[in-house]
Amino acid sequence: PKMMPVNQELLRYLEQQSEVGRDLWLVSASPEPWVARLSEHFDIFQRHAGSTPEKNLKAERKADFLSQHLGSAFCYAGDSHADRAVWKVSESAILVGDAARFADSVPCRVEAVIPGRKPLMTSALRSMRMHQWVKNLLLLVPLALAGEIFRIPELLLVLSAVLALSLLCSGTYLINDLADRRADRLHPFKSGRAVASGNLPLPWALGLALVLIFVGLSAGLALDPRLGLIMGIYLVITLSYSFRLKRLAVVDLFVLATLYTLRIVMGLVLLDHAFSSWLLIFSFAMFSSLAAIKRVAEIKLGGQTGKSSGRGYIHDDVALLRSLGLSLSVAAVLFLVLYMEYEVFTREVFESPQWLWLAPPCVLAWVCRMWLVADRGSMHSDPVIYAVKDRVSWGLAAVLLAALTLSHWPAT
Incomplete structure (x- = not known):
C-alpha cells in the first residue's frame, strides 16, 4: 500500500x-x-x-x-x-x-x-521538468570563452542544440520517473511527481518519453551528425544511470559529472573548437563536487536512518561525501586558474582579460555556499536548480557576467 x-x-x-x-x-x-x-x-x-x-x-x-x-x-x-x-x-x-x-x-x-488527477496536459508538461533545461546552457560555455557569444549565427546554432538536448533530457527524466515511481512515492517531495502521484498514466508517460527522445536525437543529428552521436552516448549513459549506476556509491558522482561535461563537449564539437584538457578537467571536478552536494542534501532530507531514496548511501556517508566534495571544489577552482593562465590569456580574444580574474573567487564562493546550504539541510533540490532561485547565486552570476562583458572592452 x-x-x-x-x-x-x-x-x-x-x-x-x-x-x-x-x-x-x-x-x-x-x-x-x-x-x-x-x-x-x-x-x-x-x-x-x-x-x-x-x-x-x-x-x-x-x-x-x-x-x-x-x-x-x-x-x-x-x-x-x-x-x-x-x-x-x-x-x-x-x-x-x-x-x-x-x-x-x-x-x-x-x-x-x-480535486483528483491534474489535467493530463499539465501533468505531461510538469513531468518534462523544463526548469532543468537551464543545465543545458552549458553548451554556451565554449562560445562564451571564445569571445563569440555575441555572434548571432553561432549563438542561434548553439541555442538550437540546447533545445534538442533539452527535449532528449525531458524524455530521460520520464524514463527515470517510471523506473523510480515506487521509491518516489515514499519521498516527501518526489511523491508529487506526475508519474509517482498517478496524475500521468504509465502508458502516456512511456509514449511521451519515446517521442521526446526521438525528436531530440533527430534534431541533434540534423544540426550536426557529430552532435547527434554525442547525444546518443549521453542517452546510453543516462539510461544506465537511471537503471543501475545511480545505486553505486561514489560511481554515481562521476557518472553525473561525465553527463555535465558531455554538454560542454557538445558545444565544442558544434563550433569546431579545439578540445581544452584544462576546461574539461575543471568541468569534471566541479560537477563531481556538485553531485556530492546533491547526495548530501538527499541524505540530510532523509533523516538519520536508512539509505537515501534509491541511492547507495547511508547517513554515515555524509562525512566522506563532504571531504570528497570540498576537495573536488578546491581542485576545480585550481584547474580553472590553470585554464585561464595557459589557454584563455594566451589567445588574443579579450581586450581586457584581467577582468576574468573575478571568475575563480566567484566560483569558489558559490560552491562553498552550496556546500553550506546542503550541510545545514536547507537544500531540497539539485544545487543547480537551487541556485536558480537563490539571490546570492544570482548576485555572483551578475558579477561573472559583468566581468565577461568588461573583458571585451578595450583597456584605457
Missing part, C-alpha cells in the same frame, strides 16, 4: 475528519484482501469491507450494504458515476476527482469537493 499513488488532499481531509471524532469506513469494490491491507496501512478507518467471490460491492450492492449497516446517516466519498447509487441513499457526498463534473445532479447534499 505504501507504494500506491495517493490522493493527498483526500487523505488530509479524512485525517481531519478522524481527528474531530467522525467514524471512517473503507468500503470498496476492490477485493477484500486489498481493502484490508489499505485499511491497516492508513490506520484511520474503524471498519473496512471489500468484494468477495460471492458479492461485488459496487453501485447498488454497495448502497444496500451501507444502508443495512448505517441507514441513511452517513456521508460517502466517491469518484465515479457508479457512486450515484450510493449517494441516493446517503445523507451527504464528498466528490472526488471527475465526480465534481456532475455535482449539480448528485441526489444529496455535497459536503466537499476534492
Whole structure:
C-alpha cells in the first residue's frame, strides 16, 4: 500500500475528519484482501469491507450494504458515476476527482469537493521538468570563452542544440520517473511527481518519453551528425544511470559529472573548437563536487536512518561525501586558474582579460555556499536548480557576467 499513488488532499481531509471524532469506513469494490491491507496501512478507518467471490460491492450492492449497516446517516466519498447509487441513499457526498463534473445532479447534499488527477496536459508538461533545461546552457560555455557569444549565427546554432538536448533530457527524466515511481512515492517531495502521484498514466508517460527522445536525437543529428552521436552516448549513459549506476556509491558522482561535461563537449564539437584538457578537467571536478552536494542534501532530507531514496548511501556517508566534495571544489577552482593562465590569456580574444580574474573567487564562493546550504539541510533540490532561485547565486552570476562583458572592452 505504501507504494500506491495517493490522493493527498483526500487523505488530509479524512485525517481531519478522524481527528474531530467522525467514524471512517473503507468500503470498496476492490477485493477484500486489498481493502484490508489499505485499511491497516492508513490506520484511520474503524471498519473496512471489500468484494468477495460471492458479492461485488459496487453501485447498488454497495448502497444496500451501507444502508443495512448505517441507514441513511452517513456521508460517502466517491469518484465515479457508479457512486450515484450510493449517494441516493446517503445523507451527504464528498466528490472526488471527475465526480465534481456532475455535482449539480448528485441526489444529496455535497459536503466537499476534492480535486483528483491534474489535467493530463499539465501533468505531461510538469513531468518534462523544463526548469532543468537551464543545465543545458552549458553548451554556451565554449562560445562564451571564445569571445563569440555575441555572434548571432553561432549563438542561434548553439541555442538550437540546447533545445534538442533539452527535449532528449525531458524524455530521460520520464524514463527515470517510471523506473523510480515506487521509491518516489515514499519521498516527501518526489511523491508529487506526475508519474509517482498517478496524475500521468504509465502508458502516456512511456509514449511521451519515446517521442521526446526521438525528436531530440533527430534534431541533434540534423544540426550536426557529430552532435547527434554525442547525444546518443549521453542517452546510453543516462539510461544506465537511471537503471543501475545511480545505486553505486561514489560511481554515481562521476557518472553525473561525465553527463555535465558531455554538454560542454557538445558545444565544442558544434563550433569546431579545439578540445581544452584544462576546461574539461575543471568541468569534471566541479560537477563531481556538485553531485556530492546533491547526495548530501538527499541524505540530510532523509533523516538519520536508512539509505537515501534509491541511492547507495547511508547517513554515515555524509562525512566522506563532504571531504570528497570540498576537495573536488578546491581542485576545480585550481584547474580553472590553470585554464585561464595557459589557454584563455594566451589567445588574443579579450581586450581586457584581467577582468576574468573575478571568475575563480566567484566560483569558489558559490560552491562553498552550496556546500553550506546542503550541510545545514536547507537544500531540497539539485544545487543547480537551487541556485536558480537563490539571490546570492544570482548576485555572483551578475558579477561573472559583468566581468565577461568588461573583458571585451578595450583597456584605457
